[in-house]
Amino acid sequence: MNTKAEPTKGASGADIAKLVLAVLVLAAGIFAYSWFGADGSIPQSVRLLGVLVALVAALAIGAFTAPGRRVRSFLGESQFEMRKVVWPTRDETLKTTGIIMVVVIVLSLLLGLIDLILKSVVLDWLLKLGT
Template identity: 70%
Template sequence: MNTKAEQSRGTSGADIGMLVLAVLVLAAGLVGYTYLGNIGASSPVRLITILAAVVVSLAIAAFTGPGRRARHFLSESQFELRKVVWPTRDETIKITGIVIAVVIVLSLLLGLIDLILKTVVFDWLLKLGS
C-alpha cells in the first residue's frame, strides 16, 4: 500500500455525465438483447449485442475519475498479490485433512452435548413436572 494518505476527491460533472452515458449504453444493450430475443434473432447475435454494450460501457466508465481510481486499485492489488507466498500442494493437503478432522471431532462433540441436553430436558425435567 502507499504510505501517502489518499485524499477524498469529489466526482466532477463530466465524470457524472460519462457514468450516466455508460449506464445508458448498458441499458441500451439490455434493451437490444431483449428486443432481439422477441423478434427471434439468433443467440450469437444477442450475445454479441450484450457483450458489446458491456465492453463499451466499461470503456466509457474507465476514463472517469472513479474508473481511474478503480484501475489504480486493481493494479496495486495485482502487485500485492504477486507478493503472496502460496502453500505447496502437500501443505494444502495436510491442512485440509486437519480441518476435516477438527470438523468431525467438533460435530461429534456438539452431537453428544445435544443428546445429553435433550435427555436432560425431555426425559428428566419434563417428567418431573408431570
C-alpha cells in the same frame, strides 16, 4: 500500498456525464437484446454479442473517468500485492485440509453427545419430576 493521504474530491460534471453515457450504452445493449429477441428474427448469439459489445463500450467509457482511474489504480496495486503472497504447497494444503476435517468431525460428535445428554436430562428427568 499507497501511504499518501489523498483528498477526496467530488466527481466533476464531465465524469458524471461519462458515467451516465456508460450506463445508457449498457442499457441500450440490454434493451436491444430483448427487443430484437421478441420476434426471433435475430439469432441469440448475435444479440449476445451486441450486449457484450455494449458492456465493453460502457467499461471503456467509464475507465476514462476519475472513479475509473481509481479502479484501475486499485487493480494494479492489487496485482502487485498478489505477487508478494506466499501460497502453500500441495502437501501443506492437504495436511491442513485433513486436520480441519478431523476437527469438524470431532466437534460434531462432541456437540451431538452434548445434545443427547441434554435431551435425556430434560425429557427423562425434568419432565418426569413434574408429573
